[in-house]
Amino acid sequence: MKICLYGAGAVGGLIGARIAASGRTLSVVARGATLHALQRDGLGLETHDSRFFYPVHAVADPAELGPQDLVIIAVKQPALSAVAQAMGPLIGPQTKVMTAMNGVPWWFFDGLPGPLADTRLHSVDPFGTLRSLIPTKHVIGCVVHIACAATTPGISQHRMGNGLVIGDAVGPTSPATRAVGEMLRDAGFELTLSDCIQRDIWFKLWGNMTMNPVSALTGATSDRILDDALVEAFCVRIMEEAAEVGKRIGCPIAQSPAERNAVTRKLGAMKTSMLQDVEAGRALEIDALLGAVHEIAGKAGVPTPNIDALLGLVRLFARERGLG
Known part of the structure; x- marks a missing residue:
């Protein structure tokens, strides 16, 4: 499985470090001080009594990596538009994009039956840019029940919690999403598969x-x-x-x-x-x-x-x- 992390802050860094620690090859798109730290030391994971570093392939340009099987987006909402504009080279026909983010995503009503089914939200995607750049069919929603912080560039500090909930944005859980779930379990997370990730998000x-x-x-x-x-x-x-x-x-x-x-x-x-x-x-x-x-x-x-x-x-x- 070709895996790329986009956003090596507190949450992204922790998820990425766990994946790298499980023995899987991980690419990371980063910039500035974080990019330099990752290229020099790898992803750092700090707990109350230890700090370890795990090697990753860190780049500034997603075009260096090409299409991935899984792209994990772990940035905050204000940064998402710029990430979506840049990540095109990472997305192929079968790529899954896991959004490990807080709040209501742009695709929220695409897979949610009910009175507002297929409603488009101007507040989080005013021009439909995200929808066009990251089609909903590629998306795995992810709810993070972990407390962590970014202490210094490239190092994530784990404070408490270990839970991830994932589910397809649209339709029943796909085999590809189940494979992502197994990978995350192997990385040490308490992983729950959801048949309606929107409810977990809410x-x-x-x-x-x-x-x-x-x-x-x-x-x-x-x-x-x-x-x-x-x-x-x-x-x-x-x-x-x-x-x-x-x-x-x-x-x-x-x-x-x-x-x-x-x-x-x-x-x-x-x-x-x-x-x-x-x-x-x-x-x-x-x-x-x-x-x-x-x-x-x-x-x-x-x-x-x-x-x-x-x-x-x-x-x-x-x-x-x-x-x-």
């Missing part, structure tokens, strides 16, 4: 669409957010609205906000990925986490005043600080 989004933007606005870790009764109540109202949207579109949530927040509390003083992006001066993935939910709610006829308020606040925050 469930994770429901849990992190509050902590991420509220932490970005306040600079607070998740425990401090939940310790403030008024802020926690605001987050609960947002989750209730998102759950209602999910019910309307065929992605029901079985958990209560209180149950989910209890799980979040167990993570302790967690610094969300969006707060890490604020501190690093990186663009924030607002559209995939909140903008798409706002758009979907409008199409589904669900009032979402609290989601709208949070979207407006974090969007303004990002604009004022040049993080949009």
Whole structure:
């Protein structure tokens, strides 16, 4: 299996390092300091008591690699358009593209039956560019239940969790996707195959669409957010609205906000990925986490005043600080 990783940050670096550690050959498309680090040392994986490096074939130009069996995209939503524009040489007729990303993807309704089937989302793909460059038939959705951070270029720090959920964007699980699942199991992940990956995407989004933007606005870790009764109540109202949207579109949530927040509390003083992006001066993935939910709610006829308020606040925050 020819495998290429596009995006060797926290999540991508961890997935790539695990794959390389399992003995498989891995190519990585990178640039700048990350490219130099990968060419010099390989992908680094750090845990609480160890740090190991695994050799990879790192390049700046995807054309050097040619068509792959699997391309793993592990970038954040603001960077996706540029990646899609560049990755054409990696995609052949049988290539699978696994999107290990947060939030609602451009293909979300392509394989989701219900009242909004085949709806196109302007918030995450305003001109249809992603759809044309990465056709949905190639896509494997991936939900990441792992906490990690990029400490230095080329090194991913694993903090907790080991779960990946994958599933085809459209149709039943294909043999190619099952093969990807076996490869990821061999790499040490707790792998779940999903017959409706959109439901898994919505469930994770429901849990992190509050902590991420509220932490970005306040600079607070998740425990401090939940310790403030008024802020926690605001987050609960947002989750209730998102759950209602999910019910309307065929992605029901079985958990209560209180149950989910209890799980979040167990993570302790967690610094969300969006707060890490604020501190690093990186663009924030607002559209995939909140903008798409706002758009979907409008199409589904669900009032979402609290989601709208949070979207407006974090969007303004990002604009004022040049993080949009």
